Amino acid sequence: MGLEMESRPSDLGYIERVWRSRSEGVSEMTSVATSHWELVFWERRGEARAAVLGPEAQASRAPVPGDAVFFGISFALGTSMPHIPVSRLVGGNAAIPDVTRRSLWLKGTAWHVPGFDNAEAFVLRMVREGIVDLDPTVAAVLGGAAPDVSDRTLQRRFVAATGQTQGAIRQIHRARQAAVLIQEGMPAPEVVHRLGYFDQPHLARSLKRYVGRTATQLSSPNAAEPLSLLYKTCPWVPA
Known part of the structure; x- marks a missing residue:
């Protein structure tokens, strides 16, 4: 019962982390502040949805759809979607329309919904087609x-x-x-x-x-009040 979560790092410079989770018997969680924006897919009772989630400047309470399966790509700092400025998404999100269990539309083109094991190939296509960019500086x-x-x-x-x-x-x-x-x-x-x-x-x-x-x-964590994804990272470099 609760929010089961699994994640992995990525060797692709555009991706911070790939994760997936399942909710059972939980309706709310604490969403920990994060500097990364994410592309998230979830399915509940046969209905599929997707959204771009912006960075979170502070912790907040967030609803959790019950009995749902989630998959997310957390993008590296410095990446962005030029047609959806990250600065407009802080503390918010942008729903992606016309999502099914197998496909979605991005900038007028049909895409296969990615999964935990092929997120890198999906993001590389986003880069090739100019949907994701990276500020080299x-x-x-x-x-x-x-x-x-x-x-x-x-x-x-x-x-x-x-x-x-x-x-x-x-x-x-x-x-x-x-x-x-x-x-x-x-x-x-x-x-x-x-x-x-x-x-x-x-x-x-x-x-x-x-x-x-x-x-x-x-x-002494309480499974009935779960946190969003926390993981070890390298020490912060810039002074």
């Missing part, structure tokens, strides 16, 4: 390279490509890392030290805002 800076543009230009490009500032992305990333470490059993004082929080109250405020849980709640 943003991607390079995220990888640790020195920016070749001014700070103001870089910030503008970050917002255009991700819908958020570098500072907001950094805070969300750190809170998610903290939540994973606490779930794995690391004491809060050690998390504070490792991730550079000022003190435990600072950590507590961050967790409440971006994860929607206290350290105690993360240490």
Whole structure:
């Protein structure tokens, strides 16, 4: 009972992670803040749907269709769909019309609905047909390279490509890392030290805002009140 979830990383630079889940006996979850936008498909009682979900600036409660199967592609920071600007999707979504269990329409063309094992091929086609783009400067800076543009230009490009500032992305990333470490059993004082929080109250405020849980709640999760996807990532690079 609850929200069963499985995910995997991807070697494709356009994809952050691929995931799938199934809901049973749960109607609501806490949606953890995220800097990534996603393409999500779900099926319930023979009805198929799909949507582009934007980044989430803070944790929130979200409804979960009961007895449904979900599949999602979380896109890497710096990727975008030029015809649906990410900046307009922060905290929201855009439904994809005319979806069936096997097909969907994107920019006037029929596509096969992808799955957990062939997400990369689907995204590569999106790239070839100009539906997904990647800002090379943003991607390079995220990888640790020195920016070749001014700070103001870089910030503008970050917002255009991700819908958020570098500072907001950094805070969300750190809170998610903290939540994973606490779930794995690391004491809060050690998390504070490792991730550079000022003190435990600072950590507590961050967790409440971006994860929607206290350290105690993360240490003893309740299956009846599930969280959205949390996973280990590489440390944040840009200063």
